[in-house]
Every structure is written in structure tokens, then in C-alpha cells.
Amino acid sequence: MxxxxxxxxxxxxxxxxxxxxxxxxxxxxxxxxxxxxxxxxxxxxxxxxxxxxxxxxxYRAFSLNPKGKYRLNVCMGTACHVRGAPQIADYLERTLDLKAGETSKNLEYSLETVNCLGACALGPILVVNDEYHGQMTIAKTAKVLEGIGAKVEADE
Ligand code: FES
Structure with missing residues (x-):
């Protein structure tokens, strides 16, 4: 090191x-x-x-604790909130079995929330590492999770 x-x-x-x-x-x-x-x-x-x-x-961008390979950040700012960000966050918490602020034991996933990413027109927004996903729905979130190897319930 x-x-x-x-x-x-x-x-x-x-x-x-x-x-x-x-x-x-x-x-x-x-x-x-x-x-x-x-x-x-x-x-x-x-x-x-x-x-x-x-x-x-x-600086919030720095972490003294190990983070997952995939860092998922849900915007919970007002614009994203009114367009369904809480449902997206709930879905991520349930599917990944993590609370916001936590990292999975296998260091694959970290789940976080942020207050506004400055791209409100695209809300609700999910950022995975540095990649922005806008106008998220549960179905789109499931696809993103599948793309990063997470187990997704078929009926969600
Ligand atoms: S409230 Fe989500 S980007 Fe502004």
C-alpha cells in the first residue's frame, strides 16, 4: 500500500x-x-x-470505511422525492437487504442517499458509481440491479 x-x-x-x-x-x-x-x-x-x-x-465524497464495488446513490431531494424517490429507495433497501448508509458484507454494494444532484428535471435519479439513471421506476431500477449482478425478485 x-x-x-x-x-x-x-x-x-x-x-x-x-x-x-x-x-x-x-x-x-x-x-x-x-x-x-x-x-x-x-x-x-x-x-x-x-x-x-x-x-x-x-468532504462527504471521502469515506474512511470500505465501500462496495457498486455505490448506489438515490437522490432524495424535493423534486426527486415527489416523483417517487422514496419508493425507489425502499425497493433498493429490500432487494439489497441494506439500509441507506450501509455496505453489503461481500463489499459488492453500498447504498446511499443524497439531497439534490442538481439535475432535478431527470428525477427520480439513481446514480451507480458515476453513471446517472434518470426518471427511474421500480422496473428500471430492477434492470439496473440485474446489470450489476444483484438478485432481483421476478415479480417486483
Ligand atoms: S432533487 Fe433530485 S436532482 Fe434535484
């Missing part, structure tokens, strides 16, 4: 002002920010651990 972190730091010329993109790359590499990686970052970039942990916990 130390070597991987070093190579990411080198990509940015060991410049401390790039700490956020460096953290983003570390998260992309491991799917979250492992403690050992943050310690290696502190040692190799010469930045105090307190600053790194502050940044890692301040």
Missing part, C-alpha cells in the same frame, strides 16, 4: 497543494481511504495526520 501511495504522490510532484486530488486518487484506488494509506500519505507528503483526517472526514 505504501508503494501505491508513493506513486500517487509522485504523480502530483509531491506537491502538498494537491492533497485533495491525491486523496481522490487514493480513494479511487482502494474504493475508500484505508487508515494505512492515510498514514503513508502523511509520512511521504510531510503533512500532519490531523490535517489529512480533517479533510477525509470533512
Amino acid at each position: 505504501e508503494e501505491k501511495v508513493k506513486s500517487i504522490i509522485e504523480k502530483y510532484g509531491s506537491d502538498k497543494s494537491f492533497i485533495i486530488p491525491i486523496l481522490q486518487d487514493i480513494q479511487r484506488e482502494f474504493n475508500y481511504l484505508p487508515r494505512e494509506a492515510l498514514d503513508a500519505l502523511s509520512r511521504n507528503l510531510g503533512v500532519p495526520p490531523s490535517l489529512i483526517y480533517h479533510l477525509a472526514t470533512f
Whole structure:
């Protein structure tokens, strides 16, 4: 892990002002920010651990806990809410057997909610990793789940 972190730091010329993109790359590499990686970052970039942990916990995009291979994010903002986002979220919770904020034990799926993705006209929206799915229905959500290998009840 130390070597991987070093190579990411080198990509940015060991410049401390790039700490956020460096953290983003570390998260992309491991799917979250492992403690050992943050310690290696502190040692190799010469930045105090307190600053790194502050940044890692301040930004919602960063996670100190392992995330699933597929991160599902349901928009629960007002526009999506009135168009059925709660039903989509319920369906995902039941099908994946996860509550919002949880990750499956096999590290395949993480389920999250967000307050507005800024694309309200497309609501309700489900984002899987970085891919947006708009005007979601239960049937469309089932298709998306099938596409990422989830077990979907035939009659849903
Ligand atoms: S409320 Fe969902 S994108 Fe704005």
C-alpha cells in the first residue's frame, strides 16, 4: 500500500497543494481511504495526520470505511422525492437487504442517499458509481440491479 501511495504522490510532484486530488486518487484506488494509506500519505507528503483526517472526514465524497464495488446513490431531494424517490429507495433497501448508509458484507454494494444532484428535471435519479439513471421506476431500477449482478425478485 505504501508503494501505491508513493506513486500517487509522485504523480502530483509531491506537491502538498494537491492533497485533495491525491486523496481522490487514493480513494479511487482502494474504493475508500484505508487508515494505512492515510498514514503513508502523511509520512511521504510531510503533512500532519490531523490535517489529512480533517479533510477525509470533512468532504462527504471521502469515506474512511470500505465501500462496495457498486455505490448506489438515490437522490432524495424535493423534486426527486415527489416523483417517487422514496419508493425507489425502499425497493433498493429490500432487494439489497441494506439500509441507506450501509455496505453489503461481500463489499459488492453500498447504498446511499443524497439531497439534490442538481439535475432535478431527470428525477427520480439513481446514480451507480458515476453513471446517472434518470426518471427511474421500480422496473428500471430492477434492470439496473440485474446489470450489476444483484438478485432481483421476478415479480417486483
Ligand atoms: S432533487 Fe433530485 S436532482 Fe434535484
